[in-house]
Amino acid sequence: MTDTAATPDAEVEPEVVPGVPVTIDGREIIADEGELIIDAAERHGIYIPRFCYHPRMTPVGMCRMCICEVDTGRGPALQPTCMLECTPGMVVETASPVTTKAQEGVLELLLINHPLDCRVCAKGGESPPLDQTVANGPGESRFVEEKRHKAKPIPISDIVLLDRERCILCDRCTRFAKEVAGDPLIHFINRGNDTEVNTFPDDPFASYFSGNTVQICPVGALTSATYRFRARPWDLEAVESTCQTCAVGCRMAIESSRNEVLRYQGVDIDPVNWGWLCDKGRFNFEALGSEHRLREPLIKQGDAHRQARWAEALGEAAAALQAALDAGGPERIGVIGGARLTNEAAYAWAKLAKGVLGTDNVDCRLGDSLPAEAVLGLPQATIDDACRPGGTVLYLGPDPKEALPVLYLRLRHALVHDGIGLVEVTPVRTSLSDHAAVVLQHRPGEVHTAVRALLHGIPQGQDAGGVDPDALDAARARVAAAAEAGTLTVVVGTQSVAESPQWVTDAAAALAEAYPQVRFLPLVRRGNERGALEMGLAPGLLPGRTTLADGAAWYRTTWPTVPGAAGLDTAGILTAAAAGQIDTLVLLGADPLTDFPDRDLATRGLDGARRIIALDIFLNPSVLQADVVLPVAAFGEVEGSTTNLEGRISLLNQKVTPPGTARSDWEIAAELARRLGSDLQVASTDDLWNEAVAMAPSLDGITLELLLSPDASDGVVAPLPAEATPVPDEPADDAADAPVAATEPDEDADADSDEDAEADGDSEPTGPSTPPMVAFSAAQPLDPPALDAYALRLVATRKLYDLGTLTQASPSLAGLTPGTVLRVNPYDFDRLGVVEGQTLRVKSPRGGVEVEIVTDATVLRGTAAVHTNQPDVAVNRLIDATQPVTDIRIETGGAA
């Protein structure tokens, strides 16, 4: 090979060295095209000190610490190396006498007004100015005047405090607020020596991303209420992990002291979070150390719980499961939740529920997510795919700032700084709308109509879900052009908890059909919802993105049993429970009473279940109803892996021990299996992963060795590309009749899989082969019912801070819930005779709530918008999960 190919070409080919040759401190190095000197030097082991430069923000060159003598051919001159790109032949001196004098001068000038209270400063020990001074400082100040004095600290938000004396005016926090977060709420005010960072009067730095400014502040000027005076950096031990607060999967470090988590810090990985975290993810570590954590198992006695030993509680739980099996079989067991688990625990629970108990009534979702087959079966895009410069995003999903905050940062960067195009299809304006080229605002429950019109035009004489026809024309041209050019990415997720996910699923199906080459980024919201789905915690699925029909034979080779038929999703389980058809309900870190869109159904379901077993870290409203409560280890207390919304698998690490006798979810699964006379045959999370990799088609090749290797430091997106992927046999056919949320007769499922097994058995005598992965298809739903003229169709969306368990258990976050009002178009105000600010009773066929009503011209006529899961107003009382949309009426009184 080498002999034949190499010789003739190699001789004539001139020696081309890609990159830019520059000399730094006498060393010839090759910089990348367009690389800044400061980066090129660092990449080659020469660290140039800096305070204002941050690789994820536009350089401003204002601290002047990184100035070095740079010769571009016109003689050496002091230049900020954070602003100068390497050019061929450039000569840089980072340690010459001139450079050193200038840098030491800058450091002295920065320190003359900087308090030398390093010994009591939260940043002491990780402060670049302190490190610089200790390394090179003169030891004595030449500045004998009074330093600047300002009142301190001043709270600039509920979480962040500002010490203006320590501030060295590097513009990092202010740049972050403006450039990255898009919340320009902190700013330089005054001038020259009086310059300071501050908020505008009465306008706090209420950003979802404020904690990042604390992390990137090079001094102790910005501190968080959660970490101030808690520890010194040298007291802290850190491990890397991946945030499980939402499904973005930000890489982060867990830092603890004396077995107590004290803070999370963002870790910069290219494909996901770029070092940023949202405040919810950053500060909810407080919940881990909460005094309200469950420490010991509890058993219900009368109306209260009593503390129990594990042996007793596990015995009760196993007995409850056995009783259900004995009473009516596996379908009398339901398992709700699992999105908070590690991948390994999810596999263990899938194996326990489906492989030991044999029930398929298993769902990690709470009625507000895309169907599993859409999440797993659509052609997959990554966040990077969606954000690639030159691309266009078609966005049909929840407000990412509220649901998936760091995804919002990535999309915002792509929109604002990289100029990608955005077409948004949404029932209410979101934080992306201002950056969108076109916003197609449609009536709730008609996203599929809007998207079909986007693809095929508006049918003659009809309207397209209320979308503005001119906007539609503009969007059509854009989307068609991008699809043609292969630069279109569709981001799809559920838009409102007040409507069935079927509409947006149908919209995705229409897009997938029209553009077979286009890739999708399906949005899931809860921490490891994607991982739980991958591990089969949904009805009709088995681990590895395979359906019950396709995978039954394969899994029977290892698992004691496999469910005979597809089971129920969460709404189905709750409905069955309400009808007395569920004997034992397991809550895997789920709180349906708070989190399920339909409060009424959740209440009836929990009341109707004969026994409830809850695995949780807190006694939330649903857990309070459980007969057996098993305390579990939380994030940071267990190891394993997690999967983000892209399908990216990354490692979780344990930093602290769980409180009391709390155990990990997978250990409980294994223990229950044993007590039920079976055996999961695993003794560690490693065993679980190894078994999952051996069994799950989508995990093929993603071994522990791979995940632990340096190549996988950014995580690994499943499935591995190309040859590692098993070739599915006729995936379309199999998937088309694969039941996911539907029921299918036992015989059919069995027959299919048996046939497959036999067919495979002919060619491979060793047994069934790996089953194919699920492909996406969706039945076209009926159009939503007509809206009666006196009703408003509801859009219920989530806010970042809500009644979620972790948020409410974190003192710094619990009070940040904004509450809710009902937002209605002014036109409807007049029509219905409502007055701004009135608190009125709002009714749906399901129930009613009292809520303040305000005008909002951005809400479509005939629509009402509200935030769900907020204190005081239980919007989930209005929603009927079995109905496709939620129509409400405002009771204007009069008659009362």
Next chain:
Amino acid sequence: MTITDAPKIITRRFDTPDSHTITRYEETGGYQALRTALGSMSPAQVAAQVKDASLLGRGGAGFPAGVKWGFCPPGVWPRYLVVNGDESEPGTYKDRLLMERDPHQLIEGVLLASYAIGAAQAFIYIRGEMALAQERVAKALNEAYAKGYIGKNILGSDYSIDVVMAWGAGAYIVGEETALIESLEGNRGMPRLKPPFFPAAKGLYMQPTVVNNVETLSNIPWIVSNGGETFAELGAEGSKGTRIFAVSGHVKNPGVFEVEYGVTTFRDIIYAPVYGGGIRSDRALKCFIPGGASAPWFYEEHLDLPLEKATVDKAGSMLGSGAIVVMDDTTDAVAACLSVVKFFSHESCGKCTPCREGTNWLEKILRRILDGYGRPSDLDLLMDVADNISPGIAWPPKQTTICPLGPSAVSPLASALGRFRPEFEAHIARAARAEAASAPAQAVGLPGGVA
């Protein structure tokens, strides 16, 4: 005395009280150059006239205007013209008068320059404090729009342009062209680093932008009417035409004077009865600032230098903005130095550490010396802090900062300390005597002296 009889070019209408009206302007040949240019000249021909005139920029740096116009990268559109009317250098008040007394001359210059460079829009940025100038320019713009000199298809040609007036919020630094652009964009007036943000390449809204001074542009109509070569016949080899100098300080007759550039000497402009008229009370000259507060000081021996860019540069200072500030022998050099340093400290935008902290530190040390709390080591400290702002304290200055504001505070300090060191030492000796007389506990002698 060499007081030439060169014609007044840009101040020729100043003597009539209605010089700012369009009627007077048109009666005195106004907008004829624009008519000629749009009627019979290509943009390149207009630019060529300005190049032939060797018109040096009148804002301070003295860069040839015609050359500057040629720096816009070809084929990159749109490009903009920005007029720097943020005249803030202490002692400089020529642009204010040009805007107040002859706004149409400026506007015609703006239109001609815009035509020459192909600007899509022009912005006249006027210092925030100059209320009358803003009023007159605004009124003149309205008049010019009404008469069809600005707007769509000017004078029936196919050239269209809008001219917009904007005003500052009161910051000296916005006279720096990149800070002005930031301010014009609605941001804090803070300079951008050059490179990469040379306005000609990445200026207003990151588009090619020419930034010209008010006086520079006010010359354009005359140059286009009379020809660049006629303009170049006036003045000296490296400094053509006429130029306005503002004389202030300890002179009998402070004011602005348009003189033939490069020929008139400092002695002429300070002492001639038609110009400065000599030192007040006929006292002796101590020193003078030849070109704005940031210029190193000149002394008796420099009086016979001509007002010519190259000569003054060579002598170690600059003509800068044309502000000549005269100090007589009653002046305390330390106080004068403090006054100038304090100005720069106050006007530092706060972006670069050496300028923000350094100028303030210099001010504090000087204040301390003047107040009688100086230490012998303070003089070396002053120079070392200055060196950290402007390494080497050379002329032209080097800088550790983005823009030259910080080093500007170093120039007067270096001048004063270089020439009048004994005066500094006298203040410090006074401090030493006070210290010797006081109790040891107060020996540090600093109010709240905390390191």
